Amino acid sequence: xxxxxxxxxxxDVYEPSLTPDxxxxxxMWIFLIGDTMSFGALLxxxxxxxxxxxxxGWVPPSDILGINLTAFMTFLLICSSLTMxxxxxxxxxxxxxxxxxxxxxxxxxxxxxxxxxxxxWTHLIKHGLTLTGLPEHSLSGGAISGSTLFGPLFYAITGFxxxxxxxxxxxxxxxxxxxxSGRYTSEYNHEVEIVGLYWHFVDLIWxxxxxxxxxx
Amino acid sequence: xxxxxxxxxxxxxxxxxxxxxxxxxxxxIAIPEYSIIIKGILLIGLACGKAxxxxxxxxxxxxxxxxxxxxVITPFLICVFLVIMLLPDLATDARHNAIEKPATEVVxxxxx
Numbered sequence: 488x489x490x491x492x493x494x495x496x497x498x499d500v501y502e503p504s505l506t507p508d509x510x511x512x513x514x515m516w517i518f519l520i521g522d523t524m525s526f527g528a529l530l531x532x533x534x535x536x537x538x539x540x541x542x543x544g545w546v547p548p549s550d551i552l553g554i555n556l557t558a559f560m561t562f563l564l565i566c567s568s569l570t571m572x573x574x575x576x577x578x579x580x581x582x583x584x585x586x587x588x589x590x591x592x593x594x595x596x597x598x599x600x601x602x603x604x605x606x607x608w609t610h611l612i613k614h615g616l617t618l619t620g621l622p623e624h625s626l627s628g629g630a631i632s633g634s635t636l637f638g639p640l641f642y643a644i645t646g647f648x649x650x651x652x653x654x655x656x657x658x659x660x661x662x663x664x665x666x667x668s669g670r671y672t673s674e675y676n677h678e679v680e681i682v683g684l685y686w687h688f689v690d691l692i693w694x695x696x697x698x699x700x701x702x703x
Numbered sequence: 704x705x706x707x708x709x710x711x712x713x714x715x716x717x718x719x720x721x722x723x724x725x726x727x728x729x730x731x732i733a734i735p736e737y738s739i740i741i742k743g744i745l746l747i748g749l750a751c752g753k754a755x756x757x758x759x760x761x762x763x764x765x766x767x768x769x770x771x772x773x774x775v776i777t778p779f780l781i782c783v784f785l786v787i788m789l790l791p792d793l794a795t796d797a798r799h800n801a802i803e804k805p806a807t808e809v810v811x812x813x814x815x
Contacts, residue, residue: 516771520778527782535789549733558730562723569719572761576715680763687761691754698750702733703743 508677515681519688522651526692529647530699533640546633548641551614551622552701553607560603561697567596568690571683581673583666590663590679593686597656604649608642618642641700648696651689658682718760725753 505513537545574589615622618639662682665671671679729749732742759765764772 513771516775520775523778524781527778527785531782531785531789534786535792539792554730554733558726561726565719565722565726568722568757568761569715572715684762687757690761691757694750694753694757698729698746702729702746703739 511677511681512684515684519684522688522692526644526647526695529640529644530695533644533699536634536636536640540634540636543634546621546637548637548701548703551611551616551637552641553610554701556603556607557697557701560600561693563596563600563603564690564693567593567600568687570596571686575676575679575683578666578671578676578679579673583669583671586671586679587663587666590659590666594656594659594663597652597659597686601649601652601656604645604652608645611641616641644696644700648689648692651692655682655686655689658685715760718756722753722756725749725756 570589570592574586574593577583577585577589611622616638619635620638621633621635659682662678665678729746732745732749758775764775
């Protein structure tokens with residue numbers, strides 16, 4: 488129990504445990520925790536089905552997927568995370584123009600990422616990686632040498648992440664528009680921080696997806 | 704009111720460089736062919752390190768209250784638990800043999 492004196496409204500001794508700023512942040516964190524479980528379940532399903540492929544085997548993902556392109560995509564997301572923190576840093580110093588520039592760069596990073604993912608998907612579909620099939624070159628002598636579960640898992644996981652990036656880009660555009668209209672100042676900027684939390688989370692999840700799906 | 708003032712911003716550029724370097728190391732580790740177990744341990748370790756850097760510095764977890772960090776770590780622990788719970792199911796190799804072998808035999812013995 489707190490001291491009874493803190494109930495006095497004129498007193499400003501303790502910072503209240505939940506301010507409008509921190510409520511929004513807490514809300515985003517709770518959403519992200521739920522999202523972690525969604526991705527965790529998807530990746531655990533991937534691990535389970537891969538380990539359980541048994542005698543059918545599992546085609547090494549690096550035989551099907553291009554590591555170089557996705558390494559670049561990873562780098563791109565890391566860059567956009569950097570521009571995101573720079574945007575927050577700028578507005579905390581009261582520099583609205585720079586914040587907008589950095590937010591714009593972050594959005595650009597997200598859009599390029601989505602473009603590359605679309606390119607990757609079309610390329611893979613053309614080569615035969617579908618929800619039910621594997622590319623020709625991963626088949627040995629007409630017989631399937633790997634579980635066809637790779638396709639659906641790959642598209643479900645990267646697709647779910649891609650949707651998060653799409654949502655993030657839209658979210659960032661909304662915040663950028665608010666920024667242009669002069670909504671944020673060096674005191675009022677928690678909305679920028681909250682969109683940042685979401686964006687870094689998307690980056691963090693991609694780090695995991697990149698490792699589990701592409702590299703392993 | 705002044706709750707944001709005490710935040711000492713980390714060197715973001717430094718964290719960014721670390722993330723880029725770790726990504727390069729990951730790719731370097733992943734390309735050669737060798738034991739999937741060693742590869743898995745190294746890659747998952749590096750990925751966790753990168754995730755830690757992003758959460759701690761970019762998401763400012765280091766500068767939040769300890770309670771929040773505890774809440775945030777929980778789902779990751781649950782995910783690890785989830786994988787551990789799945790392990791007994793994966794270890795039963797007999798199941799695959801039971802499913803796979805008869806299937807090929809059925810094809811062989813189909814009467815013309």
